[in-house]
Amino acid sequence: MFVYFKIAIIFSFLWSHTLLYASNNNRKYDIRSAMVEYSISGGGMLTPESNLTLEGKAKLYFEEWGKIEIFEEEVKEITSGAIRNIEKTHSLKKTVEDKIFDVDFKNKKILVHQIVKESEHITEDLVYSGQSKIIKYPCEMWEGDGIRKCIYKGIPLLIEYHMLGISYQKKAVGLFIDENSSLSLPNYPVQQFSLFKSNIKTKSKKLPKEFLPRFIELSTKLKKMLKDKNIKQKDLSLKKRKIWLEKLGGNIFQKQKKLLPEFLLSMKQTRVCLQQATNWIEANSCLESLKTLKKEFMQNRENSIESWKGEEKQNILNEFDHNIALLESKMKCIRSAKNMTDLSSCMK
Numbered sequence: 001m002f003v004y005f006k007i008a009i010i011f012s013f014l015w016s017h018t019l020l021y022a023s024n025n026n027r028k029y030d031i032r033s034a035m036v037e038y039s040i041s042g043g044g045m046l047t048p049e050s051n052l053t054l055e056g057k058a059k060l061y062f063e064e065w066g067k068i069e070i071f072e073e074e075v076k077e078i079t080s081g082a083i084r085n086i087e088k089t090h091s092l093k094k095t096v097e098d099k100i101f102d103v104d105f106k107n108k109k110i111l112v113h114q115i116v117k118e119s120e121h122i123t124e125d126l127v128y129s130g131q132s133k134i135i136k137y138p139c140e141m142w143e144g145d146g147i148r149k150c151i152y153k154g155i156p157l158l159i160e161y162h163m164l165g166i167s168y169q170k171k172a173v174g175l176f177i178d179e180n181s182s183l184s185l186p187n188y189p190v191q192q193f194s195l196f197k198s199n200i201k202t203k204s205k206k207l208p209k210e211f212l213p214r215f216i217e218l219s220t221k222l223k224k225m226l227k228d229k230n231i232k233q234k235d236l237s238l239k240k241r242k243i244w245l246e247k248l249g250g251n252i253f254q255k256q257k258k259l260l261p262e263f264l265l266s267m268k269q270t271r272v273c274l275q276q277a278t279n280w281i282e283a284n285s286c287l288e289s290l291k292t293l294k295k296e297f298m299q300n301r302e303n304s305i306e307s308w309k310g311e312e313k314q315n316i317l318n319e320f321d322h323n324i325a326l327l328e329s330k331m332k333c334i335r336s337a338k339n340m341t342d343l344s345s346c347m348k
Contacts, residue, residue, distance in 0.1 A: 067097055108189075166213060252340065
């Protein structure tokens, strides 16, 4: 009787823990609600003449163990060297169980669509490699081919991706448990994705993808190709490496091919306007359209004219003449460029 009672207790204990595990397994996070703040960094060499730098920030807020979550990310891709470019992306998504509310800031609307399939587990295809600590929280480090993640109670405190010398890192800089968040969706009209799917697909092809989805997509394709050919990333030929990096920088290349001729035309029009300006106020108004375009190429370069007479005026006009002639001499090469490497060579 005693033995039977003891076995019954053991089975009862195991059964209750199995139920508890099953219950927890349905939870995305092992914390009821929290706010996580991240810093984003990364980059690398796109071509021998051009470097990519990533900088940004993100916030994740969730409640009800992850049934409801909001994720916001702002990233700036800065290309420097022979090619200068700035690409800014801002995304904001809210997930409520099986629905995603995706904010389209450009068109000021919210697209709603069903989650088609279960998302892959956060550590899927990764191998546990030990304990680490991010901010003050202990987390489990999981690693794979070009991927590292450090997870605390289901929350990613560190996500790193590496491909052909290009890196992306999202690292927690703050974790606030059981705190209310000011994160919310803007008051835009809501549009069901399924009703306008074909129209959205057509438009989305013309728009540059955010860096991380683009990076992961190419990284996945590269890994499959390497696996099929049974070679390692480090053994990839220089020619093949260039092809994959050019794919990664494809949106920058397409944007530059369009903007550089526009920039040349704007400089010429500004030069004509400046020639006719009679004072510094008129001269500054001539620069407005050019300033808008310059923001696509470089940051922190808000030039203004403080004096418009004598030597100062002539120096500015001479500088415009020089830059117009320089860009005009490269235009034939720019128009015939077929990829990032070609364009980088043109702009040297």
